[in-house]
Amino acid sequence: VEPPPQQPQPQLQIPPPTNNKIERRLSRLHVVQQSSSTNIPNTIIPTITSEPPTSIGLHGPFGQMILDYRSTLTYSPILNSNPNQQQSNQKDLRICVAVRKRPLNKREIAKKDNDVITIPNKDHCLVHVPKSKVDLTKYLDNQTFKFDYTFDEKSSNELIYRYTAAPLIDTIFNGGNATVFAYGQTGSGKTFTMGGDLQMAKTDYSHGIYAQTARDIFQRLSLPQHRSSIEIFVTFYEIYCGKVFDLLNNKKRLRVLEDQKGLVQVCDRKEQQVKSVQDVLNIIQNGMNIRTSGTTAANANSSRSHAILQIILKTSSPVSANTNAPASSSSSSRNNNHNNPAVLRRLMKEVGKMSLIDLAGSERGKDTASGDRLQRMEGSEINKSLLALKECIRALGRGDGCHVPFRGSTLTKVLRDSFIGDKSKVCMIAMVSPTHSDVENTMNTLRYADRVKELRAGDNRDV
Ligand code: ADP
Ligand code: MG
Numbered sequence: 476v477e478p479p480p481q482q483p484q485p486q487l488q489i490p491p492p493t494n495n496k497i498e499r500r501l502s503r504l505h506v507v508q509q510s511s512s513t514n515i516p517n518t519i520i521p522t523i524t525s526e527p528p529t530s531i532g533l534h535g536p537f538g539q540m541i542l543d544y545r546s547t548l549t550y551s552p553i554l555n556s557n558p559n560q561q562q563s564n565q566k567d568l569r570i571c572v573a574v575r576k577r578p579l580n581k582r583e584i585a586k587k588d589n590d591v592i593t594i595p596n597k598d599h600c601l602v603h604v605p606k607s608k609v610d611l612t613k614y615l616d617n618q619t620f621k622f623d624y625t626f627d628e629k630s631s632n633e634l635i636y637r638y639t640a641a642p643l644i645d646t647i648f649n650g651g652n653a654t655v656f657a658y659g660q661t662g663s664g665k666t667f668t669m670g671g672d673l674q675m676a677k678t679d680y681s682h683g684i685y686a687q688t689a690r691d692i693f694q695r696l697s698l699p700q701h702r703s704s705i706e707i708f709v710t711f712y713e714i715y716c717g718k719v720f721d722l723l724n725n726k727k728r729l730r731v732l733e734d735q736k737g738l739v740q741v742c743d744r745k746e747q748q749v750k751s752v753q754d755v756l757n758i759i760q761n762g763m764n765i766r767t768s769g770t771t772a773a774n775a776n777s778s779r780s781h782a783i784l785q786i787i788l789k790t791s792s793p794v795s796a797n798t799n800a801p802a803s804s805s806s807s808s809r810n811n812n813h814n815n816p817a818v819l820r821r822l823m824k825e826v827g828k829m830s831l832i833d834l835a836g837s838e839r840g841k842d843t844a845s846g847d848r849l850q851r852m853e854g855s856e857i858n859k860s861l862l863a864l865k866e867c868i869r870a871l872g873r874g875d876g877c878h879v880p881f882r883g884s885t886l887t888k889v890l891r892d893s894f895i896g897d898k899s900k901v902c903m904i905a906m907v908s909p910t911h912s913d914v915e916n917t918m919n920t921l922r923y924a925d926r927v928k929e930l931r932a933g934d935n936r937d938v
Contacts, residue, residue: 532579532590532909537605540615541591544603551596552627555634570872571623571902572928573639574600574921577664578628579909588910592917594627600907600921604914620921622928628909632682635668639902640684640831644691647788647827648701651898654830654890655684656864658924659906660916661778661836668904669784669833670763680759685784685831689755692786692829705826708746708787709755711762715780716856717885721745722762722782731888739881739888746787759784778836779853781860781886785830789823830893837861837923838916860884861923867894868901868927903927 533542576592593601604616624638643653657665666673671683680686696705711722712729719729723745730742749755762784767777835857863883870879871894879894881887893899905924907917 532584532588534587534589536613537591537603537615537911538589540605540613541589541593541603544615544617545593548593548595552594553597553624553630553634553638555629555631568623568642568902569900570868570928571639571642571900572905572924573624573626573635573902574620574622574905574907574924575626575630575635575664575668576600576628576907576909577667583910583912586912588912590909591911591914592907592909594625596625598622598625600625602914602918602921604918605911618918618921620925622905622924632668632671632684633687635904636684636687639904640688640829641691643829643900643902644688644695646898646900647692647786647829648695649898650826651900652828652830652892652896654832654893654899654901656832656834656901656903657684657906658834658837658861658903659920660838660908660913663906663908663913663916663920665833665906666777668906669782669831670759673763678760680756680763683759685759686752686756688829688831689749689752689786692788693752704790705788706791706823707749708789709749709758710744710746710785710787711758711783712741712744713766713777713780713782714860714885714889716853717860719744719885719889720780722765723747723758726765731885733888737891739891741889755786779857781835782833783830783889784832785828787825788827790826791823828892830890832890834861834864837920856884860886863887865923865927868903870894871899871901872928 530538530542533539574594576594579588579590589605591603591605593603595601598621600620600622602618602620604618605613606616607613626635626638640653640655643655646653655669657669659665667683669684671680671686672678673680692707695701696707709723713720713722713726719731719741720726721729721744727743727745729744732740732742734740747754747758749758762782766780766782837857860883863880864887866880866883867887867890879891881891881894887894893901903924905920907913907920
């Protein structure tokens with residue numbers, strides 16, 4: 476390790492001391508080794524030692540190199556056991572980008588696939604890319620990325636929620652749109668994070684971001700200032716190959732239209748009123764079953780579609796349909812029957828919206844070069860939508876309301892509201908698999924997430 480370069484230390488907030496003995500062991504300063512192509516300058520990271528690295532998930536010469544490298548680091552990851560940490564670190568971010576590393580699974584352990592990802596602290600992610608020189612000498616190309624938050628493989632869904640979606644509950648109760656994206660290759664943990672653990676004998680939706688968000692919204696509604704003035708509606712649909720299918724209505728195909736004012740409408744989308752967290756859980760369960768069952772043309776594997784769950788806050792006092800109410804209220808003006816509950820519901824004014832999106836797998840690049848025609852089409856459609864998404868989030872970051880390139884894909888069209896308005900906030904959780912086999916996809920995911928964040932307002936890093 477080179478001696479530390481002479482440069483000012485970054486302002487890092489260290490979590491307050493706790494009673495936990497391990498966490499109290501205050502650290503030394505440590506310099507993170509970097510290769511020349513990393514995305515941040517050499518950084519001195521003050522850390523708190525958590526626990527020494529183990530050889531679990533490390534095999535062969537590369538495994539030894541990673542173990543040696545890790546033993547030079549000290550650790551202070553965000554811990555499940557430290558619920559107060561977020562309050563002290565809370566940033567008011569318009570765009571928040573977080574990374575979550577999932578644990579190795581049984582198959583990867585059996586295959587002796589190396590764990591090449593290290594999350595040393597609350598906002599860095601290191602990738603140890605195994606390489607060989609021309610003379611076949613093996614070496615590690617260690618890449619460092621910095622994000623708003625990084626979560627290691629021990630992090631629970633509750634912890635991820637607390638740092639990502641939970642801060643956005645305020646946004647929707649203050650009249651804004653909040654949007655959370657789960658991005659990453661297939662198998663990296665997007666559905667686990669959003670929906671919960673679906674692998675166990677009895678599937679458990681209650682710990683996913685969907686359920687936790689619903690819980691917090693209903694809790695907030697029980698406060699005296701909101702009681703009886705706000706009602707909650709849910710929509711759940713998926714986008715496959717640019718087409719929209721309703722997960723609340725047996726995958727009915729929905730049309731997306733744009734009116735003269737540029738308002739995008741998803742026609743006849745079912746909007747279900749919910750009165751409790753359990754209602755939302757039932758919708759999630761039915762919708763996710765429908766999503767994977769495939770009863771229509773979109774019988775594709777769910778990894779090739781984007782799933783969009785929206786929880787919409789509406790005021791119960793009816794207002795005229797042509798105020799700045801949402802797209803969904805449009806068709807009601809013709810049928811101005813104020814005694815009809817269905818019409819009344821559509822006349823309600825939308826006052827806030829949380830959109831939770833489980834994106835299609837991001838690994839599709841190679842499908843465009845190989846595979847059958849359908850796969851190539853799916854792949855290019857997914858690439859197009861993920862590229863458009865990145866550009867729209869970057870436009871939001873620039874505060875560039877007039878130039879949001881939302882027409883680039885169906886996904887960005889239906890989410891247009893997410894990228895405009897002073898009160899809109901977006902959070903992207905980039906999921907990564909820990910293994911050497913997936914390192915190329917992981918690097919692509921981290922580069923994508925880095926680009927999303929790059930142009931944030933107030934962020935003065937070079938483009
Ligand atoms: P994706 O939706 O990105 O394709 P999944 O969420 O389906 O990926 O995850 C793939 C597998 O890995 C599932 O079996 C899931 O239960 C498991 N998994 C993902 N993330 C975690 C995690 N953080 N902890 C434990 N298991 C996980
Ligand atoms: Mg999934």
